[in-house]
Amino acid sequence: MEEGTTKEKGPSKPKTEAPATAAARRKAMRLFSLLEKAYGPLQWQPRLDPVSELVFTILSQHTSDLNAERCYRQLLTRFANWETVAQAQVAEIEGAIRSGGLARQKASRISNVLRLILDRRGSFDLSFLAGMPLSEAKAWLRQFPGVGPKTAAVVLAFSLGMPAMPVDTHVFRVSKRLGLLDLKTSVEAAHDLLESLIPPRRVYPFHVYLITHGRRVCKAPRPRCDMCILASLCPSLRSFLPQLPNPGRRIPPKG
Numbered sequence: 001m002e003e004g005t006t007k008e009k010g011p012s013k014p015k016t017e018a019p020a021t022a023a024a025r026r027k028a029m030r031l032f033s034l035l036e037k038a039y040g041p042l043q044w045q046p047r048l049d050p051v052s053e054l055v056f057t058i059l060s061q062h063t064s065d066l067n068a069e070r071c072y073r074q075l076l077t078r079f080a081n082w083e084t085v086a087q088a089q090v091a092e093i094e095g096a097i098r099s100g101g102l103a104r105q106k107a108s109r110i111s112n113v114l115r116l117i118l119d120r121r122g123s124f125d126l127s128f129l130a131g132m133p134l135s136e137a138k139a140w141l142r143q144f145p146g147v148g149p150k151t152a153a154v155v156l157a158f159s160l161g162m163p164a165m166p167v168d169t170h171v172f173r174v175s176k177r178l179g180l181l182d183l184k185t186s187v188e189a190a191h192d193l194l195e196s197l198i199p200p201r202r203v204y205p206f207h208v209y210l211i212t213h214g215r216r217v218c219k220a221p222r223p224r225c226d227m228c229i230l231a232s233l234c235p236s237l238r239s240f241l242p243q244l245p246n247p248g249r250r251i252p253p254k255g
């Protein structure tokens, strides 16, 4: 899971955005093809079960994957399963995840969400979400305090293979630079907008490609436009390389 630099909030009324135009979808597919060529084809592989993915994603908010993984292991070493975590005091959970930062807030979120899931479903089996329309599955997860659009999308995409687009800091930055998102688009609205630009089966690889490209090439604050394979389609190129005479001929990024 990506670093938590985008804020997670509870459910809020979605803002009305213009639907994706055919031209925007065509551009997204051209970008996808270039990224696929550069980074190679990707197949979705299931990661954790949905409730474990949800706990892991809460742990990964505002910290690195490495920290989140360590906290996740510590949590399961201390409590063995989610039933025991749900019965534990928040302070006990906090003690097990202290090294990950914001331990009090995350412990409270984890305790709360596990208890609420048990209360509503009677078990931690969330596989039923895969049978719901994407928007309903998102709304179901977002009913829980502390579960924002990114966390919900991570659970649905990584655990259940649904066409949800988690928008982390890299996806958000690269999409805006590429003109896939309007500069005023909020991170919350970006989730549904990016999903609407790309066929469902391409959403997962597109998410991974945008993160990879953001880490290797389109970095913040200084993108490597001189080696970017998307340069010919990027409206931001001129603002980063105003002196460039012939944009579009780039060296592919190294693996």
Ligand code: SF4
Pocket: 177, 178, 217, 218, 219, 223, 224, 225, 228, 229, 230, 231, 234, 235, 236, 237, 240
């Ligand atoms: S051309 Fe520059 S700003 Fe545009 S996507 Fe590539 S690295 Fe990012």
